Amino acid sequence: MILLDGKALLSKIKLSLCKEVSLLKNDNKRPPHLAAILVGDNPASQTYVNAKIKACNEIGFESTVINYSTNVKQDVLLEKIKDVNDSDNIDGLIVQLPLPNHIDEHLVTHSISHKKDVDGFHPINIGRMVLGLDCFLPATPFGIISLLDEYNIATSGKKCLVIGRSHIVGTPMSILMSRNTKIGNATVTLAHSKTKNLDSLTKEADIIIVAIGVPTFLKSHMIKKNAIVIDVGIHRIPSQSNKSGYKLVGDVDFHELKEKTAYITPVPGGVGPMTIASLLQNTLYSAKKIIYSHT
Ligand code: GUN
Helix, strand or coil: CCCCCHHHHHHHHHHHHHHHHHHHCCCCCCCCCEEEHHHEEHHHHHHHHHHHHHHHHHHCEEEEEEEEECCCCCHHHHHHHHHHHHHCCCEEEEECCCCCCCCHHHHHHCCCCCCCCCCCHHHHHHHHHHHCCCCCCHHHHHHHHHHHCCCCCCCCCCEEEEEECCCCCCHHHHHHHHHCCCCCCCCCEEEEECCCHHHHHHHHHCCEEECCCCCECCHHHHHHEEEEEEECCEEEECCCCCCEEEEEEECCCCCHHHEEEEEEEECCCCCHHHHHHHHHHHHHHHHHHHHHHCC
């Protein structure tokens, strides 16, 4: 079994992004700038936004966090998004999800200019991704592709099962794995809550990408030997043996299943850091376009 080390790959990507920031500086240009909107006090969302901002600071990107209370009016968010869309010195904008129930998540995320949509959620970016055109790829699926590429995992002709059809992970992941690209060309099945006989699909799959949000869902008896397992889930569960009183687990029962796999992502340290890596890469890509469009 080989661990797919997202933390190590994030460090490597950060080094190369640092160099890109130096190149911009040598060219008398400003650094890339990411803005994040955070609504409410969801501890997980706060942790994710903090991690994204910390990574920006470490590589010399500018960053701005815009905080709102849970009861913020939707119009206030839309107005702020418009300001950021129009700003010349912000290259990427994310709105951390989930949003409170009174806010229309689609309306808000789709009002981010597709040119600054470094999360890759905008319909224009999703559409361009489907067509294989230049776009921002959604951060988590892009990170998984980068991880498979880093470990030279061949995907062409393989049976790939994606479990979970969310707009931000499962659905775009299934599209990326089936595209005619180096990491792609797989025969993809997208399983979801209405799928019958899931075990028969997991047992056949060469690559399984699990993004259903159920702690330790995928078990050893469900997979074939030497499967490649990618775990997108991250959950805090109570644990007596940890000082903090909790531990982090994914959607995969890592300890029970790891020895049966050829490759597996750990939680934490697998897919999570790769979402950040992709976000930083998308922000740099946007910055270069914006900065050099003014010259
Ligand atoms: N919430 C969970 N994952 C994500 C993500 O990738 N981007 C944003 N904006 N919110 C999230």
